[in-house]
Amino acid sequence: MRIAFLTAPEGVEQVELTDPWQAAVDAGHEPVLVSTEPGKVQAFNHLDKADTFGVDEVVGEASADSFDGLVLPGGVANPDALRSDDKAVAFVKDFLDQGRPVAAICHAPWTLVEADVVRGRVLTSWPSLRTDIRNAGGTWVDEQVKVCDHGPGKLVTSRKPDDLEAFCETYLRVFAQEAA
Template sequence: MSNQRAEGRKLAILAADGFEQIELTSPKEAIEAAGGETKIVSIEKGFIHANKHREHGDSFHVDMSLEEAKADDFDALLIPGGLFSPDALRTNDRAKDFVSKFFEQKKPVFAICHGPQVLISANLVDGREVTGFPAIQQDLRNAGGKVKDQSVVVDGGLVTSRSPDDLGDFNAKIVEEICEGKHARQLESVTA
């Protein structure tokens, strides 16, 4: 892991029921180990339930609802994958608006596995280099993304990854990018 320090950096983790547990916990631990802070944001307050592949996972306390959360209060955003969480988020207008604000504010956004589906529905993929779980790579292409089949793809503050197998590379990039701060390229996909 990197020696970079993320003190004073705050990561929003946007998830709903049915997220892939390791895709939330592993990056969360990486940011916290580097000195950063994390908050779980979801559609409603209470608890959200994880999956461990096809099995039920643990429950996680939601720190704030989308109604309460503001992109202004965070330095970066993480969208874990899983089969059900991205589906719930991509059809939620507040979730899409929350994600879009990070791009408008030129802040790093991290999405893994099926997480990039939220970016597709928020119209944030067109012209960007991305990756995702193999089953959604064609969806990313259809949305105008330039898909690369790599463990992690970085495009001006947008960091995407394929699956839990790639978490080592993904976590290292998350820490690096949150330490770097804002990226001018993030805004291009919103204003283009």
């Protein structure tokens, strides 16, 4: 499977990018780093700068058609920047409109809210997003991982870095089922 990982140029929570990425590699899949700008993305360990990662494709030139699924890592600044970028929002929406699976962790559901794809869905996130999710017509639950198959495309969500092991196992299982 070819899996897009969408991040802004700065602010992605490093472990929420690297753990799901490594899980994809370990499972024999091809992760692709997509960003709103070419070059590198700056990851963070909470508020401290961490490593940088090379961008493989730019969101304005990438197409959901060329991927089997999409992973949205969190961090506070990352999804806030993505939801302000029309091309990034359209990219995310296109995955779910086409029935392709999407996985989002921590603050990443902010981008899903902006893409208007949470209405009628049940999902989890970092607790501070619960009101945003509810206001967008979704149902927020406090669970380690939530899989929602209401509407086109399955949605896998998780709360925080402590949930990464379950998040990775679940998103890879759901993506494989959808690809089959």
